[in-house]
Amino acid sequence: MSGSSYDKTIQFRAGAEKEAAELLDEIHIGGVNVSELARVGLVEMLRQSLDEQDKIAVYERYSRGEIGEDVARVLLGEKLDRMEEEKASFEAAMERDTSEFLTGSDGE
Template sequence: MSGSKYDETIQFRAGAEKEAAELLDQIHIGGVNVSELARTGLVEMLRRALDEQDEIWVYERYSRGDIDEDVARVLLGEKIDHMTAERGAFESAMERDTSTFLTETDGE
């Protein structure tokens, strides 16, 4: 995504959130890693922003190699493994020889 508005560090006006993080840092032995909290929160919010159609779109782009696996995992998490398994099962089912399956016949 070179050239996007996200090339620079993502920043926002924290206000009360910043004060809350500073307070938590003071009361937590060893402090807190605010950057890690921010990353975790951002990942959670990115995933919440996706609906089912968005998830399918991301997975399809990932499958074609248009999206790096790390980026796809940020957005889909473990769902990427489930979607890959479902895709494999579907493709396997499509390749099965259905001529050996039982069929209903009229009148019997």
């Protein structure tokens, strides 16, 4: 994303959250992958922050090739697959011969 202040590492101040993660890492057998927890949590929060218009905008950018599938999938998850299925169904319906639906009930 051009002009973005984000680099490959997203950082934030984590006071009690960091302490809680360290405690869980100490007491959980085998430890905890704090980076994975943060990644999963970030994905959930990103998805929760999107309203329906945002989701449509993300899908449109993906469809135009402005963003990659990996980014679209982070934001939309499985909804990306459903949106693609809906688009394919809509396009198939648009190509369908509807002349049979235009005749009257008496066959005319």
